[in-house]
Amino acid sequence: MSRQLNMDTVRQNFWKEEYLREKMLRCEWHLKYGSMVKAKQKAKAAARLPLQLPTLQPKAPLAPPSAPKTAPSEAPSPVPEAPLQSEMYPVPxxxxxxxxxxxxxxxxxxxxxxxxxxxxxxxxxxxxxVTTNFTYGWQLGEPQHSPNQSPYRQSTCPVSVKVQTF
Structure with a gap:
């Protein structure tokens, strides 16, 4: 079966003009907006680069003031470091x-x-x-039970409700 070509000169000229018009539109768009697109691309590329911080020059050590020449005294003993204190008491x-x-x-x-x-x-x-949650309930001790609670009651509500009959 042969392929039918529905392409006569009129249709061929139509597609040629359509192609050229689209090409011209793309060129005009590129001339109008191309510089903005390129600027955005450069900004994004610069944002992706790692941050370069300036290097700091080492400070020159200050010369200690010259001490008057006297008899050498005993060197002060090093200060003992305080041990790190825990938040908890030691475990028995x-x-x-x-x-x-x-x-x-x-x-x-x-x-x-x-x-x-x-x-x-x-x-x-x-x-x-340690936390603010500890203050809620801190040093409350054991829960207080009301003396009139019976272990055989059904309700867990500590308040008893009196029902009046008429």
Whole structure:
């Protein structure tokens, strides 16, 4: 089967003019907006480059003032550094020993140590409240139970409601 060419001279001239018109439109657009596009591309390329900070020149050490010549005195002893203080009190040795007994998989070792530490009150573990959440509930102690609560009641509401009958 042969291919039909629907291309006569009129149609061929139409496509030639269309191609030239599109080419001219592209050239005009490039002349009008090309410089702006190129400037944007340069700005983006500059933004992608790593930031180059100027190098600082080393400061010349200042000469210490000359001390008057006197009898040499004893050199001052170095100041002892203060040990880093933890937020928590030290762990009692009996509790620390739990770490080395067994493995966590068997609910011993680290697992038992952490559960034992968790049972301690925050006041006995921390030197001061570490976060603002600690102030809520800090030093409240055990919850207070009202004396008229019965273990057999159904409601957990501590306030009893009186129902009046008419």
């Amino acid at each position: 040795p009996a509790t620390r020993a739990l770490l080395y007994e067994g493995i966590s998989h068997d609910f011993q070792g680290r697992y038992r140590y952490l559960n034992t530490r968790k049972l301690d009150m925050p006041e006995t573990r921390y030197l001061f409240p």
